[in-house]
Amino acid sequence: RVTASIEAERARLTTAVGEQTAEKKRLSMLLEAKQRLQADTETEIAAEKQRSQALAARAGSLKELIASLEADKTRKAADQAKAAERKSGDVDQAAPNGAPASTELASLPVPEGNRLTAAAPFSALQGQ
Structure with missing residues (x-):
C-alpha cells in the first residue's frame, strides 16, 4: 500500500513537472512575441516621428x-x-477578341429582334 502511494505521488510529480515545462515554454514564446511586437511598435513610432519632423520642416x-x-x-x-x-x-x-467590353455592351440599345413585344409609348400601355 505504501509502495502504491509512492508510485502515485511520483506520477503526480512527473505530471506536474511536465506541465511546468510546457507552461515555461509557452511563457517564453509569449515573451518573444511581445518583444517582437514591441520592436515593431518602436520602429513604427520612429518612422512616424521622422514623418512628423519632415512635415514640420516642410511647413513654415x-x-x-x-x-x-x-x-x-x-x-x-x-x-x-x-x-x-x-x-x-x-x-x-x-x-473575347472582337466582342465589346462589358460596359460598352451594357450601354448598347437592345436590338429590335430581341424584343418580346413591339416598342410602345408608356401612356399607351397604362391600364393594361
Whole structure:
C-alpha cells in the first residue's frame, strides 16, 4: 500500500513537472512575441516621428502644413482612383477578341429582334 502511494505521488510529480515545462515554454514564446511586437511598435513610432519632423520642416506655418496634408490626401486618393480604374480596365479587356467590353455592351440599345413585344409609348400601355 505504501509502495502504491509512492508510485502515485511520483506520477503526480512527473505530471506536474511536465506541465511546468510546457507552461515555461509557452511563457517564453509569449515573451518573444511581445518583444517582437514591441520592436515593431518602436520602429513604427520612429518612422512616424521622422514623418512628423519632415512635415514640420516642410511647413513654415500651420496653414502651409494643412495645405500640404490636404494635397497629400488628394494625391493619394487620385492614385487609388487610377489604380481602381486600371483594375476595372483590365477586367473589361478580358472580353473575347472582337466582342465589346462589358460596359460598352451594357450601354448598347437592345436590338429590335430581341424584343418580346413591339416598342410602345408608356401612356399607351397604362391600364393594361
